[in-house]
Amino acid sequence: MISHKEISNKEVIQEVFSLINQFQDLNTFITLNEENSIKKAEELDNSPSNLPLAGIPIAQKDLFCTEGLRTTCGSNILNNFIPPYSATVIENLENAGCISVGKTNMDEFAMGSSNETSFFGNVINPWGKDLVPGGSSGGAASAVAAGLVPAATGTDTGGSIRQPASLCGITGIKPTYGRVSRWGMIAFASSLDQAGPMARTAEDCALMLNEMCSHDEKDTTSLDNAIPDFEENLNSSLKGKKIGIVKDLDLSNLDNDVVEIYQNSLKEFESMGAELVDISLPHLSLSVPTYYVVAPAECSSNLSRFDGVKFGMRSEDVKDLEELYVKTRSEGFGNEVKRRILIGSYVLSAGYYDAYYKKAQQVRRLIKNDFDNAFKKIDVIMTPTTRGPAFKIGSKGDDPIQMYLEDLFTISANLAGLPAMSIPNGNIENKPIGLQIIGNFLDESTILNFAHMFQNETNWHMHTPEGIKQ
Amino acid sequence: MSWETVIGLEIHVQLSTKSKLFSGGSTKFGAESNTHVDLIDMGLPGVLPVANREAFYKAIRFGLATGANINQTSSFDRKNYFYPDLPKGYQITQMTQPIVEKGSIKITVDDYDKEINITRAHLEEDAGKSIHDMFEGETGVDLNRAGTPLLEIVSEPEISSAKEAVAYFKAIRQLVTFLDICDGNMAQGSMRCDVNVSIKKSGDKELGTRAELKNINSFKFIEKAINFEIDRQIRLIENGESVVQETRLYDSEKNETRSMRSKEEANDYRYFPCPDLLPVIISDKELKEIKENLPELPEEKEIRYINEIGLDESEAKIISSSKTMANMFEAASSKTDDAKLVAKWLVGDISALLNKDNIDIDESNLSAENFGILIERISDGTISGKIAKSVLEEVWETASDVDEIIQSKGLVQIQDESILEDIAKKVIESNPNQVSAYKAGKDKLFGFFVGQIMKETQGKANPKAVNEILKDLLK
Numbered sequence: 001m002i003s004h005k006e007i008s009n010k011e012v013i014q015e016v017f018s019l020i021n022q023f024q025d026l027n028t029f030i031t032l033n034e035e036n037s038i039k040k041a042e043e044l045d046n047s048p049s050n051l052p053l054a055g056i057p058i059a060q061k062d063l064f065c066t067e068g069l070r071t072t073c074g075s076n077i078l079n080n081f082i083p084p085y086s087a088t089v090i091e092n093l094e095n096a097g098c099i100s101v102g103k104t105n106m107d108e109f110a111m112g113s114s115n116e117t118s119f120f121g122n123v124i125n126p127w128g129k130d131l132v133p134g135g136s137s138g139g140a141a142s143a144v145a146a147g148l149v150p151a152a153t154g155t156d157t158g159g160s161i162r163q164p165a166s167l168c169g170i171t172g173i174k175p176t177y178g179r180v181s182r183w184g185m186i187a188f189a190s191s192l193d194q195a196g197p198m199a200r201t202a203e204d205c206a207l208m209l210n211e212m213c214s215h216d217e218k219d220t221t222s223l224d225n226a227i228p229d230f231e232e233n234l235n236s237s238l239k240g241k242k243i244g245i246v247k248d249l250d251l252s253n254l255d256n257d258v259v260e261i262y263q264n265s266l267k268e269f270e271s272m273g274a275e276l277v278d279i280s281l282p283h284l285s286l287s288v289p290t291y292y293v294v295a296p297a298e299c300s301s302n303l304s305r306f307d308g309v310k311f312g313m314r315s316e317d318v319k320d321l322e323e324l325y326v327k328t329r330s331e332g333f334g335n336e337v338k339r340r341i342l343i344g345s346y347v348l349s350a351g352y353y354d355a356y357y358k359k360a361q362q363v364r365r366l367i368k369n370d371f372d373n374a375f376k377k378i379d380v381i382m383t384p385t386t387r388g389p390a391f392k393i394g395s396k397g398d399d400p401i402q403m404y405l406e407d408l409f410t411i412s413a414n415l416a417g418l419p420a421m422s423i424p425n426g427n428i429e430n431k432p433i434g435l436q437i438i439g440n441f442l443d444e445s446t447i448l449n450f451a452h453m454f455q456n457e458t459n460w461h462m463h464t465p466e467g468i469k470q
Numbered sequence: 471m472s473w474e475t476v477i478g479l480e481i482h483v484q485l486s487t488k489s490k491l492f493s494g495g496s497t498k499f500g501a502e503s504n505t506h507v508d509l510i511d512m513g514l515p516g517v518l519p520v521a522n523r524e525a526f527y528k529a530i531r532f533g534l535a536t537g538a539n540i541n542q543t544s545s546f547d548r549k550n551y552f553y554p555d556l557p558k559g560y561q562i563t564q565m566t567q568p569i570v571e572k573g574s575i576k577i578t579v580d581d582y583d584k585e586i587n588i589t590r591a592h593l594e595e596d597a598g599k600s601i602h603d604m605f606e607g608e609t610g611v612d613l614n615r616a617g618t619p620l621l622e623i624v625s626e627p628e629i630s631s632a633k634e635a636v637a638y639f640k641a642i643r644q645l646v647t648f649l650d651i652c653d654g655n656m657a658q659g660s661m662r663c664d665v666n667v668s669i670k671k672s673g674d675k676e677l678g679t680r681a682e683l684k685n686i687n688s689f690k691f692i693e694k695a696i697n698f699e700i701d702r703q704i705r706l707i708e709n710g711e712s713v714v715q716e717t718r719l720y721d722s723e724k725n726e727t728r729s730m731r732s733k734e735e736a737n738d739y740r741y742f743p744c745p746d747l748l749p750v751i752i753s754d755k756e757l758k759e760i761k762e763n764l765p766e767l768p769e770e771k772e773i774r775y776i777n778e779i780g781l782d783e784s785e786a787k788i789i790s791s792s793k794t795m796a797n798m799f800e801a802a803s804s805k806t807d808d809a810k811l812v813a814k815w816l817v818g819d820i821s822a823l824l825n826k827d828n829i830d831i832d833e834s835n836l837s838a839e840n841f842g843i844l845i846e847r848i849s850d851g852t853i854s855g856k857i858a859k860s861v862l863e864e865v866w867e868t869a870s871d872v873d874e875i876i877q878s879k880g881l882v883q884i885q886d887e888s889i890l891e892d893i894a895k896k897v898i899e900s901n902p903n904q905v906s907a908y909k910a911g912k913d914k915l916f917g918f919f920v921g922q923i924m925k926e927t928q929g930k931a932n933p934k935a936v937n938e939i940l941k942d943l944l945k
Contacts, residue, residue, distance in 0.1 A: 065516045078515065085509055087516060184516040190745035219518050220748050298745055301550050304559020305513045309611065321609075325552055348550070348740035357742055 009041035009055035009099075016057045016101050019148045026124045028143040030062045031070045032102040040099050051097030053211060059143045059152040062103035063110055064090050064195070065184040069100075073186045074108040074118040074136075077332025078312045087184020088216045089153060089195050096211040104139030104152060108334045109303065110160055110188040112136050113406035114396065117336040122393055125168055126465040127431050131390040134164030134406075140198050141168035147468050151199040151208050155185060157192045158291055159385075159410025162422035162436060165198055166385035169424045169432025169463055171451065172198035173205045176442050177417035178223035181216030187302040189295035190221075192414040201461055202423060202451035206230035209444065225442055233445045234452040239273030241450075244378035247278050248285065249409075255388055258433060261426030262384045265435045265454070269382075272453055279374040279381065283366045287412040290367065292404060293347050293360035294415070299337075300344025306332060339400065368416040371438075379446050381438040383409045385422040389431035409436055419444045423451045424460040432463065471708065475700050476677055477635050478627035478666040481642055482620045483652045484596065484659070485528045490617035491595045492519030492562065497619075499658050503601075503612040511617040513557030518746050521546070525619040526750060528651035529569045529593055530760050532621060535649055535767060536588055538573025540757060544593075545749040550740040554611050555598035563622075565741045567749070568592030575645065576769075577637040586638050587626040596620050621651070627666065627677065632696035636689050639663060647793045648767055662687045667699045668713070678703070679713040683720050683727055695720035699727050771796055775813075779803075785813045788821070794832040798841065805842020808849040815845060819859060823866055835869035836862075843872045856929055857881050884931050887939065890923070893931070894939050897922045908944060916940065 017034050037057070044055045060066060063073050065083035072078045086094075094100060107117040115123040115138030123138040125131035126146040133142040137154030141164035144152050154161040156174035165172030173196045180195040187193060197208030209230045216222040243266065251259050266276060308314035308328030315327035333341070347356035374381065387408060396402045413420035418441060422434035435454075439447035455461050490497055493510035510517045526544075533540045547565035570591035577584050598616035602609050623642060629635050643661060646652040653660050668680035681703070683695050698720075703713050717736070718727040766774070768790045775786035789799045799816055803809040820841075824831060844861060847853050853861065853876060861875050876882060884890060897919055898905055908915040923936050 065514075071515070073515070081515065083514065083516070085514075182516075183518055186515040187746075218520060220520055221518075221746065297742060301548050301560050301740070301742070304550060304552065305515070305557060307552060307554075307559060309554045310512060310557060311514065321554065345740060348742050350738050350740075353740075353742070 009044040010038060012055060013037050013041040013057055013099060013101065016149060019146075020102070023126075023146050023148060025129070026126060026142050026146055027121050028104055028123055028139040028146070028148065029059070029102040030072055030074070030105050030120045030139070033066075033069055033100055034102075036069075037099045037101045044097070049097055051095075053093065053207065054097030056098050056151065057101045057149050058093055058098045059102055059104045059140055059149045060090060060100045061137055061140050061153050061155055062106055063155055063186050064153060065186065066090055066100065066103065069103065071103065071186070072120070073110070074106040074120060075306075075332065075334070075337070076119040076313060077306045077328070078186075079119065081312050083184075085184065088181035088214065088218065089212050090184065092211050092214055093153070093208075098211075101149060104137070104143055106139055107136035107160075108337050109186070109299070110136040110155060110157055110193075111299070111336050111340055113159070113163055113403050114391070114393070115139065115164075116393065117334055119334060125390045126468055127169065127390060128465075130392050131431065132167065132393050134167035134386075134390065136160040136164075137172075137198065138164050141165055141170055141172070144168070144170045144198050144200065145465065145468075147464065151197055151204055153195060153212070154198045155188075155193055155195045156410075156414065157188050157194075157295060158414050159407040161196050161198060162385050162410045162420060162434070163406060165422040166424075166434030166436075167390040167432070169434075169460070169465075170198055170200055171202050171205050171421065171423050171455075171461055172196060173202075173209065173421035173444065173448070174413065174419065175209060175213065175444050176223070176419045177414075178221050179213045179227070179419070179442070179444070181214060181219045181222045183216055183218040183222075187298075189298040190302060191298060192291075192295060194414070202421070202448050202455055203231070203234060205421070206234060206448050206452075209448075223442075228445055230445055230448055233449045235456075236449050237273065238269065238450065238453050241274045241380075241446075242277045242378040243269055243274050243450075244279040244374055244381040245276050246281050246284065246381060246383060248281050249383060251384075253387070254384065255428070257426075257428045258384050258388055261428070261433060262382075262435065265425040266382065268454060268457060269450070272457065274450075277378050279378060281367070281370040281374060281412070283363060283370050284412055286363050287367060287415060288404060288408060290360045290363045290415060291407070291411045292343065293356050294364060296340040296344030297348050297357050297360075298344070300341045300348065303333075303337070303341060308332070336400070364415050367412055371412075371416045371418060375440040379440070379443075380450055383436045383438070385409060385434035385436040389428045389433045413438050417441065419447055421447050421451055423454060424463065425454070425458070426460060427463065432460070472672045473669045473700075473704055474672050474674070475630055475696075476627045476668045476670060476680075477629035477631075477696060479623075479625045479629065479635060479638060480664040480666070481623045481625075481639065482596075482662045482664075483623060483642070483646050484661070485525050485619040485621055485651055486653055487522055487524045487528065487619055489522060491522050491525050491593065491619035493617055495617055499655075499660075501614055503610070504614060506614040507616065511557065511613055513559075519562060519744075521747060521750050522619060523750075525593055526569060526752060527756075527760055528619075528649075529591060529621050530752065530757065531649045531651055531764060532591055532623070532646065533570035533573060534761055534764055535645055536570075536573030536575050538588060538591070539571045540752070541567055541569055541571060542752045542754075542757065543567065543749050544569040546593075546744040546747045547741050548744045551737045553597065553600075554609060555600045555613070555616065557598065557613060557616055561595055561597065562744055562747070563594035564592035566743070575638070575641050577634060577641045579631075579633050579637045584634065586628055586634075589624045589626050591621050591623045594620050594622055627668075632693040632700070635665065635696055636693050639689060639692055644768055644791060644793075648765060650765060656687050659687060663692065665692065665696060665699075667696055667703070669700060669703045669707070679715050681713060681715070681727070682717045684717055684730065686720055691720060691722050694722070694725055695727060698725060702727065768796075779809050779813075781810060781813050785817050788817050789813060792830075794830050798831050798836075798838055801838030802842040802845065805839060806846040806849060808845055811845050811849055812842070815841075815862075819862060823862075835866055837869070840865055840869075840872050847872065847876060851883060851885060851932065852876065853881055853883050854929065854931075854933060857883070881930060884927050885935060887935055890931055890935055891939050891943070893923055893926050894919070894936070894943055897926065898943060905944070916944075919944070
């Protein structure tokens, strides 16, 4: 929906804030940036710019540092944190003319798949007031699905862009690890975290991605490879292109509806000339346990800096240093974050490191090798994005394992560092669901091409919840 | 019962890079608290480290100079623990793939030399400082030092006495200053050391339980702390008790070590590879360049001074043992043809002045240029050695130009034999008694006549010429 407008930038921004206000029950934003946004829109009206995304309102996930604008990461421990600098992603988008209208709600420190772990309350899925939007980029997905903004930034460590995109009926892409700089992204699991865009269409995602990607000397894991124009191949023919179907994936536990929708989509691609090829990813079943060693290990260390000493929240009335740490971190972090810090500390501790962390890294390499082998004979891999559509708030209650399995299909792309996206491909009881397309290393163009061609032939991405304008 | 002491040292050397190990923050010492701290040093959410290649180059110089293996692929790990002056809650260090492994260094103790093996030398970031005594009931944190690059040099447990430990520390200090990788300033904490001490029965193969003495930063305290610790351990064992593996703090005021934390209380650092940093790869070309630009080391200098310049062994050793001395020697020698005279003055009068003021030569008022000119004026006969001493003293105080002092004070040596002869004649005429005594065989009085002439000329007479003239006149 990013297109040329015949109304002023200021009117657009005002309309965005009026929509945000109208839909505030969705709780999509933690912090709004209204005054600055209107100012920037006025500037654009006064001196029109030909920047690629001039005047486009963007919702930024509250995990990106924004200079002068509160950045909480969905946590109590950062609820007073105003960064003195901006993330590279934010700078890239703003330099391209985007207007950052606010900071979206998210699972605390991006740990969660339902947005229920946010200190700032649940986000509601516009498809049903009792439904979760998915997570962790739940605020972003909900805001785009509700039409509050045309696009949003998300981050994806184990599925945090794709799963909420699937549950909210929008399009989202996690690029290759290293495509987008992590400078200024508050780290959850450094070797897995990657930022990406969420929008209604693959085309909009491509436009966003063109601006978000950059080689950044401030992030040594950022890649130095040439960044293509992601719009260029959107309309390439799919004739003769090969879609990998993972034989090792057990779909028997899924709803019949999910399987049927998935297979219908595959047929749609076949009708466009693509071929289905069976592939084997023998270590895929180890993805979830591997992920839940690596990610908590990294997070347990990354989150050590939140200690009440230098920034963020500090508990009052402490008598000594030990108590300062314990009280601040006990009050500052929610249960899911604490759980992962505990798991992470455990798997890294002396005597357990080899059995857990080291083993997990070895398995991670095997998973990556599986993908490398598979991609020798195929162009993309397709799976359902999620096991089902959006579930009810509170329905997964206290069972973290059930919640962790939400990421069953998405996690492997993070472990292997591969680009992957989710596009809407069906509806179950008026709840959207998505198709996951995984690409080869650095090959975002091909998955965007498949997604765009699908969206040329189908209409699922244009479905909106009742009461929401397109 | 006789006991053997086993000592291993971990020396933390602050590398003299302009910026920190993982940020552009300045490493300058002595700035106002928290003014040399950037986003990365503060460990703000979202920041990422970028490894400073210059620190690697300096570490590699150390590796090459100690004949060590250089790991052209080395990586960083995180060491996790909580402390207020550790902003990220972890220290980035090199645990599994250090840049330098397996080197060695020669030490000299009294009358013997010994080779001490170096297990590894790895890069890591320094922490900030906690300030406990400035704010009542509160602790201040100064992050200026946080992120400063350290090279941690770990020795094998091959050091057998406190004296050897001091000699080892001194050898490392000498080396790192010659390599220009550290300023060696111990008062400012540029070099600090942890000492592992254990004892065992003479001849036993198995090592005893060790205690680690933390953070000692002077030669004197290393020796005292180790000797205290050896005595303590011997006493324990001889009393039938046993040594506990623990970290101990040396209290220099009480001259004792006391327990800081035992092994059971020790942190589990939960080391793991730092996911923010890719392994650092040093190319063959980089390595070659560092090798080619390696400065001359003390031992090489000593040999060159003896063989090429003709210095005495003792002179050569003294001058080459300190980088500032060697620099002064080489710079001053380039201003004069008489390098041997430069050495003589450096080891003699100048060393005496340095000792008196208890300073290093680069802290003195004497520039190499001025020193070279002074020697040149002695060797070209402009001034005598005696006058030169007074010129040196003046330079020492005021840093004035040597030639200016000579000119303004009229210190130019009198060479003109006719002038000297006139003066000598006058001296002889006015001291008839001494003349007769001398002629009667009291040879010692020759010095009296020289002295009188020097007095007349305010010491400016050329002593050689005076000798010849006097000998002639008193025949």
